[in-house]
Amino acid sequence: MTSADFPVFVAAGEALTDLIAQDSQHQRWQALVGGSTWNVARVMAKLGLPSAFAGAISQDVFGDALWRASGNAGLDLRFLQRVRRSPLLAIVHETRPPQYFFVGDDSADLHFDAGLLPDGWMARAVWVHFGGISLARRPLSDKLLALAAALRRAGVRISYDPNYRALMDEAYDATLQRMAALAEVVKVSDEDLQGLFRTDDIAAAFARLRAFNPGATYLYTRGAEGASLHVGEQCWQARVPPVEVVDTVGAGDASIASLLYSLSQRAGLAPAEHLRFAVAGGAAACLGPGASPPSLELIERLLAQVPVQAG
Structure with missing residues (x-):
């Protein structure tokens, strides 16, 4: 073998x-x-x-x-x-x-x-x-x-x-x-930061997390508020596309999986495009009941509806 x-x-x-x-x-x-x-x-x-x-x-x-x-x-x-x-x-x-x-x-x-x-x-x-x-x-x-x-x-x-x-x-x-x-890539949510660092100062908690490994890429998700991607001193912000939410269970798992897929299979694209794919993946997972893994076709249909800007 x-x-x-x-x-x-x-x-x-x-x-x-x-x-x-x-x-x-x-x-x-x-x-x-x-x-x-x-x-x-x-x-x-x-x-x-x-x-x-x-x-x-x-x-x-x-x-x-x-x-x-x-x-x-x-x-x-x-x-x-x-x-x-x-x-x-x-x-x-x-x-x-x-x-x-x-x-x-x-x-x-x-x-x-x-x-x-x-x-x-x-x-x-x-x-x-x-x-x-x-x-x-x-x-x-x-x-x-x-x-x-x-x-x-x-x-x-x-x-x-x-x-x-x-x-x-x-x-x-x-x-x-x-x-x-x-880790080379770390995914964290605002709720994670509050619980892990036992604080309501989410910005300070995120800074502490990044200090553990300044060279890593961080996907920071905030539910319906969207997500951001942080690479060194650079940051990109993305909003969630308009979707009819059936269930949010598994959306975070889908977002990190989608980011990893994009980094490995769409390696030549800019960080903003990797963030767009991650957010589209999380949104696509909300269209089905339970932790429903989204298809590549569904994610690609949502990509154009994910606005991204440098933060």
């Missing part, structure tokens, strides 16, 4: 099941497959790049659903490990505003083993993406930090989206700094 058989894009982290309350008495629940890094891998596969999700899932009905969804998304299943442990669950007991907690003591995701990934895969990988709650859950976080460092030494490009959740408290600070320092 040669390196040509392996994916060029890999996202490493968590795949989980969202259990979402369907009534105020918490008597009915809907189970949906999810996970931020897993979503990014699915978007890249939808855009046509050979992609994989590297992580571990359970061997029960929840793991079965994630396995099927991964296969249906076109992900390379050699990177998805199945272990005899309980599933990782996100219990979303309120949706407006979202309130949730995670159930995953000694769950399958924590038993991911990078040493069991196919031999030679790093030689083919161009981008490997990290983020989500996987980096806040030991011992998985230690394994992923070691993997990211090894990939960086091997010359593989690293991207990182912390995707703030409540379990990312002061104990996460060192991981945030380490991953930002390793």
Whole structure:
């Protein structure tokens, strides 16, 4: 088997099941497959790049659903490990505003083993993406930090989206700094900055994040307010195109995936065009229910409707 058989894009982290309350008495629940890094891998596969999700899932009905969804998304299943442990669950007991907690003591995701990934895969990988709650859950976080460092030494490009959740408290600070320092591209939202740095001074929080790695490219998203791309001293601002929003779940994952796709497949274009593609990708994801990976054709149709200017 040669390196040509392996994916060029890999996202490493968590795949989980969202259990979402369907009534105020918490008597009915809907189970949906999810996970931020897993979503990014699915978007890249939808855009046509050979992609994989590297992580571990359970061997029960929840793991079965994630396995099927991964296969249906076109992900390379050699990177998805199945272990005899309980599933990782996100219990979303309120949706407006979202309130949730995670159930995953000694769950399958924590038993991911990078040493069991196919031999030679790093030689083919161009981008490997990290983020989500996987980096806040030991011992998985230690394994992923070691993997990211090894990939960086091997010359593989690293991207990182912390995707703030409540379990990312002061104990996460060192991981945030380490991953930002390793990454070539960092994606962060205004809500991430508020939570990660425990402050309402969002501008100061963004400056602190950039200080961890001034040479990185930063995609800074602000929901309906649009996004900006920061490269050194330069900055570009983009507004969200007018779309009929069905669901915003997965929009952030689609935006970072779209940026990485543009950087790798449209490398000759200016930074403003990469930002335009990222914003169009995030907007396109809002047109379908759940974390719906947008197609390349849909993103390209929205591109002309994304105004960009130097900031």
